Amino acid sequence: MKESIATLKRIGLTMYEAQAYVTLTSLISSTASEIAQKAGIPRSKIYDVLKGLITKNYIDVEDGRPLTYSVRSPVEVLGREKNRINSQLDDAITRLTYIYENGMSQVQAPIWRIYGVEKIINQEVEIIALAKSSVNMRIGFLFEGEGEALLKAFKKRRGLKVNILASPTCYINEEEVNILKLFEDSDVNIQKADVPFVKVLISDSKEMMHTYTKFSEDKRNVIPETAIGIWNKYEVIARNYDERFMNQLNKLQKKNKK
Structure with missing residues (x-):
């Protein structure tokens, strides 16, 4: 019950409104005095609390002496609130992304260094999420959890054209991974290629990220603490890399058809 009350407070109800609604979900229909008693709400406050819940469409009231209050289904009520919150978040993402991209475009030297595997993966996922038409990747190695994060990001962007040139395998924590x-099984065009110790992500021919890391002496395992990502938003550079990528991809596809 405490968790439900805390959740209702987070989405806009007062403490008393949350207590009254949670209590009424078990009573289904009841009088103000019984709701106040069961919910631990002062009788002097209960009518204002119930009026607030009626205004917010959480409960209904039926005429009579005394008035009878009936709860609305949590599926209806919370489903409506979930849609409202999601809509507000979507609007905020749209507005803030517009501000963010405008701000980024005004930075004089659009190159940033990103340290740490988690931050690098998060930046890759963000680039994919903001891509408008295409993402091209060279994958010669993967960090722990990176493959799963990329697959999840691609799945969210159905319709985005994704091409990958990848080494057949890499090693994560001494275990061989078939890239x-x-x-x-994902909706991407992946081709086997000779790209050892390299990882590049290019978005819309406008931005790109190189990822560098040291490897163990046997050149099998990455050393995660040495990972550095270079995020580059020089369009000329990204476009040149993308053209070279597509030339190599086209050659491999023609070769594989023979």
């Missing part, structure tokens, strides 16, 4: 197999 081609990892992506084979």
Whole structure:
């Protein structure tokens, strides 16, 4: 009950309104005095509390002596609130992304260094989320959890054209990972290529990210604490890399058709 009350408070109800609604979900229909008693709400406050819940369409009231208050289904009420909150978040994302992208475009030297595996993966996911038409990647290695994060990001962007040139395998924590197999059931075009120790992500021919890391002496495992991402928003550079990527991809596809 405490968790439900806390959740209702977070989405806009007062403490007393949350207590009254949660109590009425078990009573289904009841009088103000019984609701006040069961919910621990002062009788002097209960009518204002119930009036607030009626205004917010959480409960209904039926005429009579005394008045009878009936709860509305949590599926209806909370489903409506969930849609409202999601809509507000979507609007906020749209507005803030517009401000963010305008701000980024005015930075004189649009190159940033990103340290740490988690931050690098998060930046890759963000670039994919903001891509408008295409994402091209060279994958010669993966960090722990990165493959799953990329797959999840691609799944959210149905319709985005994704091409990957990848080494067949890499090693994560001494275990061999089949990169081609990892992506084979996803909606991406992945081709086997010779790209050892390299990772590049290019979005819309406008921005790109190189990821560098040191490897163990046997050149199998990455050393995560050495990872650095170079995020580059120089369009000329990104476009040149993208053209080279597409030339290599087209050659591999023609070769594989023979």
